[in-house]
Amino acid sequence: MEKVKVIDSIMGSGKTTYIIKMMNEAPKNEHFIFITPYLDEVTRIKRSCTNRKFYEPKIHSEEGETLYKLDSLHKHLADNNDIVTTHALFSMANETTKELIYSGNYTLILDETMEVVKKLNISKDDLDMLFQNEWIKNNNGTIIWNDEQERNLNREYKGEFQTLKHLAKSKNLILHNESVLFWQFPADIFAQFKQVYNLTYLFDAQIQKYYYDINGIEYELYAVVKDNDSYKLMQHSRQFDKAKKDVLRHKIRIYEGELNKIGDDYYALSKNWFEKRSVLHKRLKNNILNYYQNILKSKSKDNLWTTFKSHKSKLSGKGYTKGFLACNIKATNEYSHKKSLVYSINRFVNPAIDDYFRSKGIIINEDNFALSEMIQWIWRSAIRNGQVINIYVPSSRMRKLLKDWLENER
Template sequence: MTKIKVVDSIMGSGKTSAAINLMNNASKDENFIFITPYLNEVERIKKSVNNRQMYEPKVKKKGDKTQYKFESLHELLSQNKNIVATHNLFKNANDETKELILSGNYTLILDEVMKVVEQLQVKKHDLTTLFDSELIYVEDGFVKWNEEKKDYETRYDDIRDMALNNNLIYFKDNILIWNFPSDVFAIFNEVYILTYMFDAQIQRYYYDVNNIKYQKCITEFKNGQHSFTDYNNDHEKKLKERIGDKINIYEGNLNAIGQLDFSLSSSWYKNKSSYTLKKVKNNVFN
């Protein structure tokens, strides 16, 4: 059974550092997919993981053809490479993606929760066209694409791909809702989700609806490095107390800067002298 661990810990508590240590300390036969919402974080992970090479799916030329990022992801998966990519790319996961992951001995590290449910912005007349052309139909609440017409070239290719992947829900007779395939989480050896206040996240309710079991974890700093450990209700309270002890609230005269209308706007900065700007810097860095 897949072990899904939700690392529910406050920002700055070392979640990403713990994930990097997990990858650096893992055996060579374990493979990792690190998914992040930020492109600059992709570069950080590639540089910080030092006991295995992390590959980033990229657009590249292959002869006369262009290999796009999603094709590149599948190529890397087929080669059992360790991968770091973005949420937007991973959202396209389909049956082929799942097969390649399943055969690759992968652990997933998901940096921040994903947008796992999303209403598509499809105009009513476009939906009518799709139904009237018999390109789509509805079965058990899911939008299905007519298999006999799956090779047709239309401007609805994105809807076709989602429907063929069984990711589209038809709601209230005129709304299409994209739903990330929940079985993706079941094909990894382990899943780590790095987040904070998970109970208030949509992905938590998505897990509940799809009966996906998970356990909560936190980070700890031990023996000179961050790592994951079992959830402890007192951990966050103590962490906030330590952070609070390091915060001093300034209540001096420098706070007067910014009280007037339009203060600290972009035009305000452009029109102020170097003397005033120096005072602002003193307020920030002192």
């Protein structure tokens, strides 16, 4: 396969505009799959690609939850339609999906990086039980479903591990340290495409970069630059970001003051801190209230904040609770009117994932990862439209990362 073309450019630099123009101008016998994190971006692509028709695989509701139908995706692939859908559906790809992509001569546009490695929430006891009852087998570190056991018992397994069964049958489950199960997106799917484009920012900081490395997927970095009234691809250079950050430096107003004392420790506001420092939760909540009500005197409609979802209720307060936005959000414009931000979190890579990559000889740069996640979150706000924003970042570590980035030191 050709090397993946990673278009690594700062948000708002024109990545999607460039790709839309490329798809609109491509010959009719070219076929594209555009994968994006959110449904509002699906609508944007369908409206913007005026020279070709993009199809969206159908969805259906089951027990109140919206689910994607893989067979609908397969029908569009078989018909050689141009397709736009979400990461959620693409992550369900199986052997049939791969065959249809390869025979259809498709180009993939992957908007933002995906969750390509995920720790499954299954206890060692449950895992041992599945092994002992011979429902699963270990094939050189890959967990596979034992179809023979179903034949021997003359019945299909329909227990509580149906999801695990589906993943195991797709051969996407990895056993780590004899006790932890990871789902990994099938790396060989990228080889089925004629060409792959990956649109993102700070790619070197992201888990998908490390995933490419351990799976031997080669890539090359590009940047999108303005060329008169259009955009073009150039070999990547961080210098392209400098002019943009020179402007941002004056539009992102970072709070400095007494409310930052709670985050002086390097690990303050990390997940472990929230779990072991419950006595400080109320103080952090009061700090957030103080920041919004007294320091900014902001209106609730302007407030945007985040923390770990499991601790959201402990920090929620009057005037900002409804402005919560998950810390791992990407590629949505829904909050672009928000001007008063609180980033009450200190990001680190999940220890199990970090250990998994270490076992493969890959060391994840924790600071770069944290910076990338924070910038993506901040970019959901009014800064994406060039407006001034105010932000309270109580973690000294996260605040320094943000300042260094703005000063072109990262």
